[in-house]
Amino acid sequence: MATIEDVAKLAGSSRTTVSRVINDQPYVTKDKKEKIMDAMRQLGYVPNSSARRLRSQRTETIAVLLPRITNPFFGHLIEAIEEEASKYGYQVIVCQTHDKKQKELDYLQLLKTKQVDGVVMASFTNDWMEIKPFLDSGPIVLCNEYMDTDQVSMVHIDxxxxxxxxxxxxxxxxxxxxxxxxxxxxxxxxxxxxxxxxxxxxxxxxxxxxxxxxxxxxxxxxxxxxxxxxxxxxxxxxxxxxxxxxxxxxxxxxxxxxxxxxxxxxxxxxxxxxxxxxxxxxxxxxxxQPVEDMARKTIEVLVEKMQSKQPQRHTRFVYPYELLKRNSTDRSSVTQSVH
Missing domain, CATH: 3.40.50.2300 (Response regulator)
Structure with missing residues (x-):
């Protein structure tokens, strides 16, 4: 298995320079970077992502809190969120709360203990004042769920x-x-x-x-x-x-x-x-509900908050919905009866 030393030797660079390229750090010329990347491809060298995450103090992981995955709506939402998060290089873990207040708070501890970089809450049962302190540990975005506050970003319909x-x-x-x-x-x-x-x-x-x-x-x-x-x-x-x-x-x-x-x-x-x-x-x-659009916006907002070093203002995005009229309410062609 190729090592970082093997890459450095083949590219004619130092181990430190190779490390800078792997961690996308500055002060490496374009020519050296291309040689190092070419050496990595030739040797089949794959950087240790876990070590890289530890050095950057990032987990590249997002937690999504929802009541139950067996609800097809939340299954659809999770699929859309995971697909969008992967475009930014983030993994998603699903946390089922079953509408239990303590379970919800336990999962939010993942943010406090730096096991995830950010949290999407598709529902919540605790009072906002119980959830708000976790914002000091990392970003939270509400998707589907919302409240009357300007203290957190939200993506939902009316x-x-x-x-x-x-x-x-x-x-x-x-x-x-x-x-x-x-x-x-x-x-x-x-x-x-x-x-x-x-x-x-x-x-x-x-x-x-x-x-x-x-x-x-x-x-x-x-x-x-x-x-x-x-x-x-x-x-x-x-x-x-x-x-x-x-x-x-x-x-x-x-x-x-x-x-x-x-x-x-x-x-x-x-x-x-x-x-x-x-x-x-x-x-x-x-x-x-426009689930895919809501998922895309949720991840876009969350990633911006996770990657920015500056305080982010909280935003609310209210998406349109559609009432789809079908046969379970169409009485226009049937004879009404009285019980």
Whole structure:
């Protein structure tokens, strides 16, 4: 196996000069640099990246905190983030918090102990004042998740407006008794969505229904349970904004098994435009987020913060979304019925 001494000998340079080229340091002429690079290629010499990282006090690693990788939205986001980070020479580690506050703080310790250079938070459950001190140890960028502060950079859509638009769409389809589901742990996003939902109902003088069974829906099985609960306890509900394509798919599937017609008896809206939403029968109306664009911007902002030696101002990037209207809410060609 070739060594740095072998490279120096073949290139006719000193070991120190070879080291400077490997670590991209100044004071090496272009001619010498080319000879050293050519010698490295001839010998098949590969620099020790671990040692190089130690000398630069950088890990070239980014941590991404998210609730659960099994959610297709976060799987899509991670794939896009990893692809973009690799362009800058960074590796990505995935940290599943399962919406546990202590687990979230434990992962943030990776930044404090210099095991990662930066952190992307795709969700968070702790109060901001618990997270803020970690900024002293390295940069954090919020992607998908956001809050009302100028103390951290954020990349997201307007979840409040998205929920408002989805609810207005249900109302325009004739729904008068509309339910809202969220994914258990209350986050800033869930509060924003609920606020948009409430605004739409208020503007049309429609009632708001509350049930703890609707606040614990995360996946397809939970969606099935939601429909069973609606049938037995709230049979008058004729529209539902789920905030998740998985939950929406569970509702659609359970409805087909239980002789509930969608959208005639119950109009359903999901969120995230997962492939599942298009494959279900009927196809599910949903909100689409520009995941790749958000991932690119997130890594661009984070890398700039990690590589700059100057204090960086915090920025907020709000991306557009799209309400994709499909068969799970289209009552224009069906005969409506009353429960």
């Amino acid at each position: 979840h409040r407006q998205a929920a408002y638009d989805a609810t207005i769409h249900l109302i325009e389809q004739g729904c008068q008794h509309i339910a809202f589901t969220s994914g258990g742990q209350e986050t800033h996003i869930s509060r924003q969505r609920k606020s948009g939902f409430h605004q739409a109902l208020s503007e049309h003088n429609l009632p708001f229904y509350s049930d703890s069974k609707w606040t614990e829906a995360l996946d397809v099985k939970d969606g099935q349970k939601v429909l069973e609960h609606l049938k037995s306890v709230h049979p008058y509900i004729d529209g539902i904004f789920t905030g998740s394509d998985e939950v929406a798919a569970g509702i659609v599937y359970a409805a087909a098994q239980g002789n509930w017609r969608i959208p005639e008896d119950l109009a359903v809206v999901g969120f995230d435009n997962q492939m599942l939403s298009l494959l279900m029968v009927p196809s599910i109306t949903t909100i689409e």
